[in-house]
Amino acid sequence: MGIEIEIEKCVGCGACIKACPYNAISMRDKIAYIDEEKCTLCGACVESCKFDAIIMRVHHEDAVRDLTAYKNVWVVAEQKKGEIQSVSYELLGAGRKLADDRNSKLGAVLIGKEIHKQAEKLIKRGADKVYVAEHKDLEYFNDESYSRILANLIRKEKPEIVLTGATAIGRALIPRVAVQIKTGLTADCTSLAVDPDSGLLLQTRPAFGGNIMATILCRDYRPQMATVRHKVMKEIEPDPSRKGDIITVKPTETDLKSRTRVLKLVEEIESTLNIAEADIIVSGGRGLKGPENFHLIEELAKAFGGAVGASRAAVDAGWIPYSHQVGQTGKTVCPKMYIACGISGAIQHKVGMQSSDCIIAINKDPNAPIFEIATYGVVGDVVEVLPKLTDAVKKILKK
């Protein structure tokens, strides 16, 4: 097994027992014992031991020999219909800080059709260099051609860190790139920092439905790659005076080859905003009693300029399409304000929204679990509360 307890060093303090998410460690004769059947070799216990008594033997046969050859931080910009998506600016915000901490440059990669005019925007938002790959066949995101172009560029330029959005596009694209380059990839990070001692990227993300957080390292391979959860990192305000280089990347015939193609895009979200982008989400659940009351949710969302979400119950009952569903089998969101209306707060719902900055819960049942995580809770019937709340919000925001 790749993990061992050094018996002479173990003092039996038990810190590792708490650190193990798999219940694999116990005490035997006052010394830590790892159950091989349960241990998944995740490594969480190694760091927890203050006495360096837990040794994990990892041998990376094909580790990158010359780590110093890799420099700079890159973000992969996301565009749709030729418009840069806001998640790209958030990535630049996070990337700028990392690049400064590493004393290196911040690069951005932009792939699309007739997209070079957008490159300046990335510079104004913090990029020092923008690599632009343009071709008419690159209009829509394509798993194969985009991943090949990006992988080739990474091989050539050797960035140290590469970030993409944890979006539908980012999550499809970057795992293919990671395999092509053979490097580590951490999904859905909510915090990124440079370790001051090692210079390594500390990639922190929620796991087990947000019940625990894990910090992940990629020590021996480059680049260190991560997808970053939308709406968590802060954008930098555009600075019109910022200067940077725009580098044209010419995709080859092979780069452009793909066995898939997008025939059309059907836009579906009829109400104001898509929930992944929204700063404010108003969500409705079973407490609305029927589809005839769902307009109350839409009206409050409109008053706030926010988006409409829903619990699984409301979606399964057919009151609103699946694309609005928040929770374990729907979307994970973290807006500045989340208003849960008539949603009891089953754990499946909570895991999709509990990292929101401010949670407002409106529910008839004072014992509803949603109140446990609410910043503000209102005990009352949503059907009565919502119209009055919407009126009040409209009045305030008018002023």
Place this chain on the structure above:
Amino acid sequence: MNIVVCIKQVPDTTEVRIDPKTNTLIREGVASIINPFDLYAIEEGVRLKEKFGGKVTVISMGPKQVENALREAISLGADEAVLMSDRAFAGSDTLATSLALSEGIRKTGFDVIICGKQAIDGDTAQVGPGIAAHLDIPQITYVKKIESINDGKILAERMVEEGYEVVESTLPVLITVVKEINEPRLPSLKGKMKAKKTEIKIITSEDLGIDKTKIGLDGSPTWVMKIFTPPKKEGGKIFEGSTEEVVAKLVSELQDNLI
């Protein structure tokens, strides 16, 4: 048609609780289930078989107890089950896992590979695309509907943030599916009987002839440095009373603090 469905056995994260005293995960008594998204993958595989003929093979990587999940998949309509079980696989991150699975799948043969969108314990959504990349086949992620399969081509609807895209791909292909794609059936009595009798094929790293430096801990570029519980949300303010009162209180708080 050779249909392969990848499944993962996961702890039911909805049952995972934090011990308020020690601030650690309580895992005792937490059931192991088939990853919820994988149930849609199994169902879609079975539907494809019913329409086009062929067989559905479910494959999973993990310890021996994953056999239970595979048997459940058989009861839901899958024909064969493969368990990749070997201590050498332990400690695999998404790169090593997708490599190992791709080698297992190569052995079974495939026209369509179906995965759930993501697993609820790790939530990475990386293993599906990773398998496609290792096998060098196209992929369509977040599929909510298969429109058609014919002449070696598949037409599917992929969910994106603002709606969906209609994507065409050649076969073989790997798709990952979301909940909207179907309504999984319950196990049939016949299925349950079959699940008991079906032999689960066990594959080790040796059977695959896989380079051991590429799997498990040694084949995984990433590892967990530490695990901690997120800071707890502070107890909020709860307003009770008449509708007018509660709305007034909430609005005044919002005005003071947020808007």
